[in-house]
Amino acid sequence: MKTKLDDSRPIYIQIKEFIEDSIINETIKIGERVPSTNELAKFYNINPATARQGMNELVMDNILRKQRGVGMFVTEDAKEILIGNRKKQFYENYIVPLQDEANKLEITKDQLIEMLEKEGNMDEN
Known part of the structure; x- marks a missing residue:
C-alpha cells in the first residue's frame, strides 16, 4: 500500500x-x-x-x-473502465492543451508526431 x-x-x-x-x-x-x-x-x-x-x-x-x-x-x-476513464482524462488534460499550443506555434500534425516519436521513443501498442 x-x-x-x-x-x-x-x-x-x-x-x-x-x-x-x-x-x-x-x-x-x-x-x-x-x-x-x-x-x-x-x-x-x-x-x-x-x-x-x-x-x-x-x-x-x-x-x-x-x-x-x-x-x-x-x-x-474494473480495469477496462479505469483505463477508459484515464485515457479520457489524458486526452482532456494533455492532448487538447498540446494541440492548442501546437496550433498557436503553427506546428503541423506531422511535425508534432515527429516530435513525439523523437522525444518519447514510445513503444508501438
Whole structure:
C-alpha cells in the first residue's frame, strides 16, 4: 500500500486513486477483495468515513462491488473502465492543451508526431 498521504488533495480521493492504480497495475486483481474501510483507516490513521467516501465512489463507478458481510471486491470490468476513464482524462488534460499550443506555434500534425516519436521513443501498442 502507498505508505503516505499528502495534503495536496482530499484524502478520500487519494484512497480512491490508490485502489484504482492498484487495479490498473494488477496489484489488486479482478475478483479480489480490497482492503476494508477499517483496514485503510487503521493503516493511514484516518477516519473510516473518509476511507468509505473513496470506496463508495468506486462502487458507484462499478469498479468495486459490495458483498454484504464479506467486503468489497474488484468487478470484472474494473480495469477496462479505469483505463477508459484515464485515457479520457489524458486526452482532456494533455492532448487538447498540446494541440492548442501546437496550433498557436503553427506546428503541423506531422511535425508534432515527429516530435513525439523523437522525444518519447514510445513503444508501438
